[in-house]
Amino acid sequence: MDLLIEGLKKAIEMLISGDPEIFEITWLTLKVSLTAVLVSTFIGIPAGVILGLISFPGRRFVLILINIGMGLPPVVAGLWITMLLWRSGPLGSFSLLYSPFAIIMAQILVSLPIIIGLTCSAFQQIDEKMLLQIKSLGATRLQTVGLLVREVKIAILAAVIAGFGRVIAEVGAAMMVGGNIRGETRILTTSIVMEVSKGNFDVALALSFLLMSLAFFITFLLTNLQQRN
Amino acid sequence: MNPMIRLEKIQYAKKDRTILSIPSLSITQGEILGMMGPNGAGKSTLVKILSCLQTPTSGKLYYKNEELSVSRIPLEQRRKWAVVLQQTLIFDTTVFQNVAAGLKIRRVAKSIIKEKVDYWLEQFGISHLAKKNAKLLSGGEAQRVNLARALILNPEVLYLDEPFSALDYPTKVKLLKDFKAIIKNTETTTIFVSHDVTEIQFMTDRLAILMDGKVQQIGSTADVLNNPNPYTASFIHDMSLHIE
Numbered sequence: 001m002d003l004l005i006e007g008l009k010k011a012i013e014m015l016i017s018g019d020p021e022i023f024e025i026t027w028l029t030l031k032v033s034l035t036a037v038l039v040s041t042f043i044g045i046p047a048g049v050i051l052g053l054i055s056f057p058g059r060r061f062v063l064i065l066i067n068i069g070m071g072l073p074p075v076v077a078g079l080w081i082t083m084l085l086w087r088s089g090p091l092g093s094f095s096l097l098y099s100p101f102a103i104i105m106a107q108i109l110v111s112l113p114i115i116i117g118l119t120c121s122a123f124q125q126i127d128e129k130m131l132l133q134i135k136s137l138g139a140t141r142l143q144t145v146g147l148l149v150r151e152v153k154i155a156i157l158a159a160v161i162a163g164f165g166r167v168i169a170e171v172g173a174a175m176m177v178g179g180n181i182r183g184e185t186r187i188l189t190t191s192i193v194m195e196v197s198k199g200n201f202d203v204a205l206a207l208s209f210l211l212m213s214l215a216f217f218i219t220f221l222l223t224n225l226q227q228r229n
Numbered sequence: 230m231n232p233m234i235r236l237e238k239i240q241y242a243k244k245d246r247t248i249l250s251i252p253s254l255s256i257t258q259g260e261i262l263g264m265m266g267p268n269g270a271g272k273s274t275l276v277k278i279l280s281c282l283q284t285p286t287s288g289k290l291y292y293k294n295e296e297l298s299v300s301r302i303p304l305e306q307r308r309k310w311a312v313v314l315q316q317t318l319i320f321d322t323t324v325f326q327n328v329a330a331g332l333k334i335r336r337v338a339k340s341i342i343k344e345k346v347d348y349w350l351e352q353f354g355i356s357h358l359a360k361k362n363a364k365l366l367s368g369g370e371a372q373r374v375n376l377a378r379a380l381i382l383n384p385e386v387l388y389l390d391e392p393f394s395a396l397d398y399p400t401k402v403k404l405l406k407d408f409k410a411i412i413k414n415t416e417t418t419t420i421f422v423s424h425d426v427t428e429i430q431f432m433t434d435r436l437a438i439l440m441d442g443k444v445q446q447i448g449s450t451a452d453v454l455n456n457p458n459p460y461t462a463s464f465i466h467d468m469s470l471h472i473e
Contacts, residue, residue, distance in 0.1 A: 129316055132282050136312035136388075137331040137378075138304060147330070151321055 007205025014206050021183075026210055029168075029187040032100050034218075036107035037164045040115050043108075044163070045156060048119025049145055052126075063120065069113025077109040078176030085177065098179040103187065106173035111163035118159030122152040157226035161219060168215045188214070231294060233258045233386065233418050234279060239288030241274055241442075249274050249442040251288070256386075261412065261419040263433030263450060265426075267464060271442040272422045273315060273390050279420060280312045280388045308335060311379035312388040317371045319363040324355060327363045327374050331382045349377040352411060369400035376408060380415070387412065387419045393428060405431055426468070430454065438464060 014022050051063060083089050085097040085105075096102050126148060134144045149156065171189035178185035180194055188211040195204035232255035241249040249271040256262050264272050277283035278290070281302040290297045297306065311331070320327050325346055332342045350356040353373040358366065363374055372392060379387060393401045409432055412419050423429050429436060429450060436450040438461045445460035446453055457465060 127318070129314055130318050132277070133312075133314055133318040135307075136280060136282055136310075136314070137334055138308035138382075139334045140304065143334050147320065 003201055003205065006202045008209065010202045011206035011209040015210075022207075022210070024183065025186050025188055025191055025207075026214065028100060028185075029189075029211070030214060032103050032174075032187060033107065033164065033167045036104045036111060036167050037160065039104070040108050040111040040163050040167075041160050044112050044115030044159070045119050045149075048116045048159070049123055049149070051116065051120040052123025053145075053148075063117075066113050066117045066120070070117050072110055072113065074106070074110055074170050074172035074174075075176065077106050078173030081106045081109065081173065081177045097177060098181060098185055100178070100185055102177035103174045103185060106177045107167045107170055110170060110173065111167045114166055115159045115163045118162060119156055122155030122159070123148065125155075126152065154226055157222060161222045161226070164218060164222065165215070168211070168218070231258075232256060232291070233260075233293060235291040235294075236279070237289040237291070239278060239290070240286045241271075241278060241283070242286045247442055249278070249285070251275065251444060254437070254444060254447075256418060256420065258418055259416045260435060261421055261433045263429040263436040264420065264422045264439060265424065265429055265436065265464070266439035266445075267467070270439040272439050274442075275439065276312070276388050276390045276420060276422055280310055280386075281307060282312065308382070309385045310388065311382045311384035311386075313375055313379050313390065313392045315390045315394065317368070317375050319366070319371050319374060321364050322362065323359065324350070324361055324363045324366070324374055325359040328377045328381055330378060335382075345381050349381045352380075353377045353407065369396050369404065372396060373404065376404075380411060380417075383415070384417060387417050389419060390422045391424065392421075394424065401428075408432075424468075426454070426465070440464065 051059065051066070081102060082097065085091050085094070085102055087097075096105075130148070130151065131144065134147050139147060169189070171193055174180075174185075174187055175190050175193065178187070178190065180186050180190040186194075188207055192204045192207045192211070195201075195207060234256040236251050236254040238253070239249065239251040240247065264275065266272050274283065278285050278299075281290070281297070281299065284300045288299075290299050292306070320330060328346045328349060329342050332345060337345075346359075347356070350359055353376065355370060355373050355377070358370060358374075363371065366374065376392060379389075393404060396404065405428060421429070421432055423432075433450045435448065436453040437447040438445045438453060438457075440460055446458045453461060454465075
């Protein structure tokens with residue numbers, strides 16, 4: 001209990017003192033996570049719509065891969081991105097390993113299947129008659145998708161919230177591809193791991209409160225958007 | 230009189246089973262054609278084929294004497310018709326937005342949309358519900374929204390597949406009266422599918438009886454009901470037994 005209270009006090013102290021390093025870590029966490037979720041959303045929703053609405057050869061196989069991807073261990077994602085960005089890897093010449101970009105790539109890899117998979121499920125559940133009804137109103141294909149997205153917006157936003165949850169909690173891949181370099185790739189989750197390994201539980205706890213507040217704030221905004229009207 | 234819609238040798242088969250086989254059928258402008266028949270007779274399939282929501286296996290469809298390519302109907306053509314399907318399919322938004330949906334799809338100016346929606350909400354007596362979420366409406370109210378959403382498009386042809394089936398009797402009577410007055414005033418060509426003889430008698434000019442995917446009898450509604458052939462007689466008999 002003392003440890004908890006101590007951690008809370010430390011967190012408040014850190015916030016009040018305006019420690020620039022903490023601010024930098026929190027800001028980077030926010031930037032990296034939001035970028036990853038935005039990219040995953042922009043790719044994942046159209047991909048989920050296509051998978052949910054259009055039949056094509058090999059669709060079931062793609063769905064199986066997506067569902068497997070939803071449970072992809074972050075360390076495996078980290079390993080793949082490391083190999084891709086390694087000096088001798090396919091993208092090695094860009095020197096992207098141990099950069100925030102690498103962390104974003106890893107986070108996209110773990111959140112994208114969640115957003116695709118859940119969006120696809122939402123679209124598969126749409127009544128076929130609703131499609132006919134929209135068609136009968138004279139909608140183009142694009143307008144049909146627009147109307148359907150509005151119909152399943154709660155499920156789509158749930159997919160985005162789940163994707164964000166995966167990204168903000170991610171540590172293994174970020175550690176592997178980012179390297180937890182001070183001032184460059186240190187984010188809240190990797191900082192917490194580092195502080196715990198140093199035995200600084202109060203600092204780790206303070207950072208965890210910050211991480212939780214961030215997660216709460218973003219989820220609060222997304223949930224409000226989801227439940228509007 | 231020139232037919233508005235004409236079908237020629239329309240066949241629809243599923244897994245080698247013929248669901249629908251119509252050698253010929255014409256509907257004239259301003260006419261209200263009723264369709265009756267037991268479940269599985271092919272009524273809904275025929276409505277979907279007529280409104281080009283379903284492609285027939287073979288046959289030809291003419292609209293104002295012009296043959297339509299049934300597998301690829303131009304959008305402009307589809308936008309001349311309106312369809313009310315058997316189930317009330319309402320969008321998860323306000324009543325106003327539901328009624329406005331087809332006009333928004335056609336990119337009609339906002340001021341015109343407002344004017345038209347207000348007019349049709351009033352016609353169906355649901356102006357007070359404009360801002361309410363349509364998912365929270367009663368069956369009768371939702372069906373009025375569904376019909377207003379179709380009629381606001383000022384369609385040349387209106388396809389109605391059992392639009393009043395989910396309504397209680399008093400609501401149905403009120404809505405039928407209002408609805409008939411509206412389509413007669415607008416002279417909208419209407420294809421009206423129903424299981425209810427009273428609805429058919431009240432609403433339609435001509436009646437087609439469908440059984441096993443074929444038109445068994447067609448003629449003026451009074452004629453078909455007063456002088457039924459053996460198929461029609463047996464269908465009406467079965468229906469009255471069902472009611473008893």
